[in-house]
Amino acid sequence: MDFDYLDEIKIEKKSHLPAVRGANSVQKQNKKEDLIKKLQSKSSEDESELSLSLKDIEQYKKAMALEKKNAERKKEQTLVKEQAAKEQAAKKDFAVEEEPLKNQVAKTENPTTAVVTVSKEPEKEKSRKKTNLFEGHVLLKYLCKELFMYFAICFCFFFVVFFVNNILLLAETILRQHVKVSAVLKLILYCLPSIVAQSAPFATLVGFLMCLGRMVTDNEIMILRATGQRYSLILIPVLVMGLLISSFSFVMNDYFLPLGILKFNRLTHEIKQSDPAVEIEANTIKRMNKISVVIGNVSDDNIIQDMVFFNVDNDGNDRIIVTGKGSVEKSQEEGVLMKFNMGKTTVFSIDNSDRKKFDVLESQTASFNVFDSVITDASTRIAPREMTSFDLWKHIKQMATDQTVTKKRLNQYKLEFNKKFSMPFGSIFFAMLAFPLALIFGKRDGLTLGLIFGIVISVLYWAASILGQIFGVKSGWNGFVMMWTPNFAIGIAGIILYLRLRKK
Numbered sequence: 001m002d003f004d005y006l007d008e009i010k011i012e013k014k015s016h017l018p019a020v021r022g023a024n025s026v027q028k029q030n031k032k033e034d035l036i037k038k039l040q041s042k043s044s045e046d047e048s049e050l051s052l053s054l055k056d057i058e059q060y061k062k063a064m065a066l067e068k069k070n071a072e073r074k075k076e077q078t079l080v081k082e083q084a085a086k087e088q089a090a091k092k093d094f095a096v097e098e099e100p101l102k103n104q105v106a107k108t109e110n111p112t113t114a115v116v117t118v119s120k121e122p123e124k125e126k127s128r129k130k131t132n133l134f135e136g137h138v139l140l141k142y143l144c145k146e147l148f149m150y151f152a153i154c155f156c157f158f159f160v161v162f163f164v165n166n167i168l169l170l171a172e173t174i175l176r177q178h179v180k181v182s183a184v185l186k187l188i189l190y191c192l193p194s195i196v197a198q199s200a201p202f203a204t205l206v207g208f209l210m211c212l213g214r215m216v217t218d219n220e221i222m223i224l225r226a227t228g229q230r231y232s233l234i235l236i237p238v239l240v241m242g243l244l245i246s247s248f249s250f251v252m253n254d255y256f257l258p259l260g261i262l263k264f265n266r267l268t269h270e271i272k273q274s275d276p277a278v279e280i281e282a283n284t285i286k287r288m289n290k291i292s293v294v295i296g297n298v299s300d301d302n303i304i305q306d307m308v309f310f311n312v313d314n315d316g317n318d319r320i321i322v323t324g325k326g327s328v329e330k331s332q333e334e335g336v337l338m339k340f341n342m343g344k345t346t347v348f349s350i351d352n353s354d355r356k357k358f359d360v361l362e363s364q365t366a367s368f369n370v371f372d373s374v375i376t377d378a379s380t381r382i383a384p385r386e387m388t389s390f391d392l393w394k395h396i397k398q399m400a401t402d403q404t405v406t407k408k409r410l411n412q413y414k415l416e417f418n419k420k421f422s423m424p425f426g427s428i429f430f431a432m433l434a435f436p437l438a439l440i441f442g443k444r445d446g447l448t449l450g451l452i453f454g455i456v457i458s459v460l461y462w463a464a465s466i467l468g469q470i471f472g473v474k475s476g477w478n479g480f481v482m483m484w485t486p487n488f489a490i491g492i493a494g495i496i497l498y499l500r501l502r503k504k
Contacts, residue, residue, distance in 0.1 A: 149211075
């Protein structure tokens with residue numbers, strides 16, 4: 001700082017003083033000059049210090065940042081060590097005896113801190129674990145409740161669809177043939193296990209898609225993610241519910257379904273024995289063991305128009321019986337199930353050794369007996385669907401040792417064996433697909449989109465299963481591949497979508 005202008009000001013102000021006081025003014029002037037020099041030196045020192053601080057401020061900031069990082073690292077290291085020590089201490093029993101505590105306190109310099117570290121920290125950890133478990137229980141209960149509710153609604157929907165498609169049409173046909181209502185109700189009851197087994201997997205897919213889609217639309221999934229919850233917390237109850245539904249569906253398909261089919265066949269056989277007219281239906285083809293009957297129009301009094309019989313005679317020749325009019329009645333003879341009384345009849349018999357040779361026989365009246373063995377032989381033979389998985393597997397092993405059994409027939413039994421597992425356990429694969437699919441596409445009206453996606457995928461899965469059965473039975477393709485390919489395709493799609501969801 002420059003203070004020279006002060007001298008000029010002071011001199012101008014004191015120029016009117018008398019000359020007597022000149023000596024004193026000179027002394028004062030000297031003192032002022034000394035003061036001015038000191039002020040100038042101090043100001044220069046302050047300016048130098050200020051300039052130094054401006055130059056080194058960036059280095060000072062860097063040093064402070066390094067010190068903070070080092071301090072944070074030290075804190076993290078200490079926290080990790082403390083956490084490891086707490087985990088080791090938590091594994092041990094926290095009940096500490098008095099004598100070991102006293103010895104430990106005597107060795108330590110600050111006994112109060114030692115007692116606090118042993119007694120209070122495990123209690124805090126226990127309280128934290130309890131709160132975390134409680135929160136997990138609440139979320140799991142809520143998710144399982146919502147999933148089960150939507151599954152139940154969709155299960156009722158598919159149950160009604162399959163019930164109307166299969167059972168009511170059967171009941172209508174049987175009631176039209178004047179069968180007792182009690183017998184019809186029993187037949188419906190015996191068919192219920194197959195409907196339940198078919199409805200459960202599709203209800204799992206549609207119900208889970210609708211439930212999770214609704215949660216995404218209502219931002220419930222976003223809230224769970226904002227609180228620090230992982231996708232695995234939502235995925236676990238989804239897979240658990242899918243496993244429980246698969247187990248229930250497998251029990252219905254493996255035990256109750258064969259039992260229902262056996263009782264259904266037994267009851268229909270009893271109905272046919274009591275009233276043979278039940279077997280007669282207009283404009284149909286009936287197959288009874290080696291006999292095939294083509295039936296034309298049927299009147300209310302069981303008068304049949306235009307019947308054609310195809311069978312084999314005692315010599316092994318093909319035989320065709322044609323009549324214009326006839327009726328059916330219950331036979332009183334032992335061993336005869338029903339009797340066809342026919343009017344004018346023509347019989348063609350073709351020699352199998354030489355197809356050019358044939359015989360023609362005409363008659364004004366004829367009767368055709370259907371023996372009881374024709375029905376009983378067909379009913380006593382147990383089909384693969386009428387066996388449990390254990391019995392079917394034993395039967396497959398026996399067939400594998402039999403050289404007379406063809407590979408095509410053996411593959412049919414293997415296909416039915418795999419079908420007993422692939423269809424029920426499809427619920428797990430549907431659950432794996434429903435979780436990521438709903439979270440990705442459920443941001444806008446997830447409830448409706450879940451319903452649409454679920455029905456479309458269910459139709460495609462049903463078509464793939466039917467095609468697999470057709471190719472497996474007729475073409476002889478591997479039964480395991482045909483039955484499990486739709487499940488594997490759905491499972492792979494679910495895993496890919498889940499990995500894509502986690503990347504986001």
